[in-house]
Amino acid sequence: MEGMLIFAGLFSAVLTAFLIESYKTLNPDPEDLTVLLLARISEQIVASANGSASAIPFPLKFDDDAGPTPAAFACNALWFLSLGLSLTCALIATLVEQWAREFLHRTDIHSAPLIRARVFSFLYYGLRRFNMHAIVDVIPLLLHLALLLFFSGLVAFLIPVNTAIAIIAAAMLFIVASAYSILTVFPLRYLDSPYRTPLTGAFWNLHQYFKMKWHHRKRVQEHTEIAVELGLAKETMIVALTRAATEISEKRKSRDLEALTWTVKALADDTELEPFVDAIPDILWGSKGRREAYYDVFRTLVNSPQTTLGARIIALYQSCESGLLSPATSKRRQIICLKAIWSIVRFLPPLDLFQLSMGNCAEQWKSVTSDRDADLEILEFGHSMWVLVRWRMFENDRLLLNEQIKYLEGRDSTSRSLGPVDLNPALVLINYLDLHASYRIDKRFFAQWERTIPALVNNMSHILETTPYLILFDYFRSAVALHTLPYSFHSTLELIGLPKVTPAAVRYDLDRTFTVAVQCLLETSNTTEPGWRDTLVKELLRYWPQQDPSHRITLRPDLLRYLNDRTSNKAVLDAITALAHEAQLWEAFANHLETVNTALDQQSTLTAMWRLLSFGLSPPSSLISRFLDVCLDLDFPSVPTVVATLKADYLRFNSLCVTDPANSMHRWLAATTAPPTADAEREGINAVVNNFSRDHPIGITESDPHVVLYTEFIEACARSAEFVFPHEAARTLQLISPHVPLSQVHKTNQIRFAAAFRDLFGSPFCADLRTLAIEDSPITFVCGNVNLACGWLDDPTAREIIIATLTQYAEEMAYSAVQYETSVSVRVRAILENLNRDTE
Incomplete structure (x- = not known):
């Protein structure tokens, strides 16, 4: 506003000097009457000399209807309008200055920040509500209009004075008006133009209006939606400028390169260069990865002789060892340079790399x-x-x-x-x-x-x-x-x-690296949650070698140690699932079990296998038979758990309709469904000896293998002593428990299950398994059927054993003051009610 007041004052002073001379042309000049009288007297004298009579004229006077000349009227009208506009601009500028001072005074009058903020917000939105910004934009427009009127009046003033000078003034007016018009519409074509006038905004809105109308007519003619063009037609000048400056293009890349080149050349001191270097990693790498749009720019900066950015960063890094920086400053600069070199190392020329x-x-x-x-x-x-x-x-x-x-x-x-x-x-x-x-x-x-x-x-x-x-x-x-x-x-x-295919020539280095990583992990950060060293192990496992046709895949002892000793199940599962070839891992387990001789290695291998099986990772069905054949000759606590889990995986994912005498799993399946033979009396119950029959197909019922598998495991638990109790028996029971409804089961298998169930509840080492045997076992499917005619436990002898076992267990719970309304006791009571009702 101060600039507007100065310009308006100077312009008004100049304009007033012209008006002092021009306003006189609006009234008759008294000197014109004197000239008229002298002309009449001269005419009379001439007439007397010639001897002719001269009529006496009427009294001399000006015609009242005669006014100022058109040129004088136009000149004075334009100049007086220009003066009025100039003085109006000065008045408005003065008022705006006063309003601005009042705005600042009212917002700063209070000391409390909260009140000041709310008063500021109240007055600011009032300022926007009454369009004070529009009034401010009108002031320069009125001044420009006043200046245009002045030039137009100057041409009108010079026309009666001198035609040549008037033409010169008109030409000057035309040039100024043309330049002003060009500057007004120039930003409409070139958004980066620094030239504009107060009319530019109005012309932009008019241009956008006609553009929107054009797109609307095009859409109607083509019967299509042109949402993008309509959206562009409604954008403001600021939005259009921002879009043009930020959209991806070769011009933007060229502008970025020029700006960064100038910046790097201007950063002559190390302290000035350091902030620029600090920003490089964030420019080339974002949260979503590489920003390849800036690669060409920085490649040019690094290799250009004018900037030599790579060499300057290396020199900046070397300056950390000069001894002139404090330890904290030196450390910060080293980290900045290391990050920057990491970001641009792919652009460095050979000379910088050599350095x-x-x-x-x-x-x-x-x-x-x-x-x-x-x-x-x-x-x-x-x-x-x-x-x-x-x-x-x-x-x-x-x-x-x-x-x-x-x-x-x-x-x-x-x-x-x-x-x-x-x-x-x-x-x-x-x-x-x-x-x-x-x-x-x-x-x-x-x-x-x-x-x-x-x-x-x-x-x-x-x-x-x-x-x-x-x-x-x-x-x-x-x-x-x-x-x-x-x-x-x-x-x-x-x-x-x-590539994740590791050559055989570097297998030793891979194994050595994996050994170091596992050893450091287990010794320093073996927690229950995954850590960053687990990430190293996971990435190393991605380079697990593919099978070499000339060599059998071996299992590194450090991998077994990691699988057995790592306390975080989540970390182990995440690492193993990173293997690109999981089947080769199981192949390595099979090879290892078949080749190792020491009991410690065999036991370690089996526990590692069971941990993988407990995660739901299953080996190929072709390997299950190999695992079972090896386990037949072993006697470790982990053998029953591994065997049971392998059989459960096979039952869950493979067909049971064929037998193969060479396959141990198929032999076991055939035995579970073969006709039983009574071999001995054991507490009044026929013991079952299942013999493989090559001629007998698998197919009495698909439920028999599930029940027999569960029975075998609880038999192993019931007859085991404390020091040879099956490894992770509770988790294994959950894994092998049938999760599908059971249909008809052979009576002998029912009796065998009942006897094993009773032995489980009678063993002092199986106390922790009783709850699982009730809530997640084949008994669950008995409890779930109200009509036991559809249940699989239909043999009276087996049912009586189950009833007697559960009745005794219920009495023990009551005797030990256990709440009878717990979930376990409720489940026991429901099973007993169903079994007793069916017996009656």
């Missing part, structure tokens, strides 16, 4: 990693940076290796002599990689006597195959000693992008 891997940076990093007192937070970022530097170095060297391999393979690769082939480049390259490269190379493959074409090709192929995995496994081993996962661990693995 990182062979220069002072490499020496600094090696000293840090070898120092036991090194800051783990710095190592967290440095390990990820260092592995990517090594990886990029290998990618550059891989090109050279492929060139040499292609050259040598083009020669006579079967010749054992050097011949005319120049082997020096290959030998120099191998020696360079062995002595100077940051990754490890096995020197056993570079004996001097193997300087032949086939040997060199094999050696270089070996480097290409194994080096990526050696770099990766070194990264895993270095990460184990940290207090958290390395910086952007998963993104680092994604950038490296190795």
Whole structure:
């Protein structure tokens, strides 16, 4: 407003000077009457000299109807309008200044922040409600209109004075008006134009209105919905400008590059460069991964001779060792530089990579990693940076290796002599990689006597195959000693992008890395919740080797240790499900059980198997028979649980309609449904001896195997002593319990189940299994059927044993003051009522 007042004051002063001269042209000039009289006198004298009579004229006077000339009227009208508009602008500007002062005064008059905020909000929304912003926008428009009127009046003023000067003034007016018009509509075409006038907003709204009408007519003609165009037609100028500035395009990329180039060149000091470097990781990496839209920009910044951003970041990192920074400042700068180098390492030119891997940076990093007192937070970022530097170095060297391999393979690769082939480049390259490269190379493959074409090709192929995995496994081993996962661990693995098929030549390194990870996990962070070291184990298991046709897959002892000793079930399940080839894990279990001889290894293998089975992970049905054959000769607490769970998985997922004498599982199935033979009397009950019959098909009923399986396990529990009690018996009962309705079951199997049920309740070591035997067992299907004619327990002898067992159990519960209305007692009473009613 102050600028408006100054301009309005100066303009009014100039305009007043012109008006002082122009307003006189509105009235007759007295000097004109004198000129008229002298003209009449001259006429009379001439007439007297000629001797002619002259009529006496009427009294001289001006015509009352005669007014100012059109030019004078137009000039004064335009100038007086311009003066009025100028003074009006000054008045409005003064009022706006007063209103603004009142607004600030009223909002600051209170000391309480809450009251000030609410008064501010109240007055601000009143300001918007009465459109004070529109009044402010009108002031410059009125001033521009006043200036246009002044120029128009100036042309009218000069017309009667001098035509040439008037034409010059009119031309100037035309140029100014044309320029003003162009500046008004220029932003409508170019949204990035800095030029605009107070009329630009009005023309923009008018343009949008006609645009909307055009799209509406097009939609009516084509009978289609053009929602996107309609939405664009209604957008404001600010919204359109924002959209044009942010939409993805080559122009935006070029603008970003120019701006960032100027910024990097302007950041001459390290303290100025540091905030810029700190922002690089967030620009290139977001919460959803890589932001590839900025890759080309930063690739140019890193490689451009004008910016050399990569070299400057490396120099900034090296400045941390100058001793001029405080420890806290040095640590912060190191972390910033490590993160930035990690983000741009894929863009670094070979010279910068060489400086990182062979220069002072490499020496600094090696000293840090070898120092036991090194800051783990710095190592967290440095390990990820260092592995990517090594990886990029290998990618550059891989090109050279492929060139040499292609050259040598083009020669006579079967010749054992050097011949005319120049082997020096290959030998120099191998020696360079062995002595100077940051990754490890096995020197056993570079004996001097193997300087032949086939040997060199094999050696270089070996480097290409194994080096990526050696770099990766070194990264895993270095990460184990940290207090958290390395910086952007998963993104680092994604950038490296190795196939999950591990070559046989690096199996030893994989096993060694897995051993280190498991040992550190179990010794330092073996909690009930998954931890970050479980993530390392999980990622290592992704590189579980696929089956080699020439070798049997072996099971590492550290994997067994992890499966047995890791206390977090969630962590173990998450790690095992990461295996790309789960069937190979079961194959390794089978191979291991068939080859190990020590009881400790066998017991460890079985407990690890059972843990996987308890998670619902099932081996292929073709392996179940192998597992059962091995378990027949073993006697460990885990054998009954593993055998029972394997049989339950087979019953749940496989068909029971065929038998195979060579398959132990099929033999067992055939035995469960074969006709029983009475062999001996045991407490008045026929003991069942099930013999395999090759001619007898499986098919008396599909419920028999489920009942027999459950019976076998509770028999094993009932006859076991405390020190050989089945491993995790309670969980195993839940896993093998039938979860489908049972139909008809052979009577002998019913009697066997009843006897085992009774023995279970009579064993002092099975007290914890009684509740499960009632709530989650074949008895559940008896309780669920009111009409026992449809139940599977229809043999009177078996029913009497169950009734007697449950009656005695109910009496024990009452005698031990156990609440009879608990869920277990209610279930026992319901079963007894149903069994007794059916017996009656």
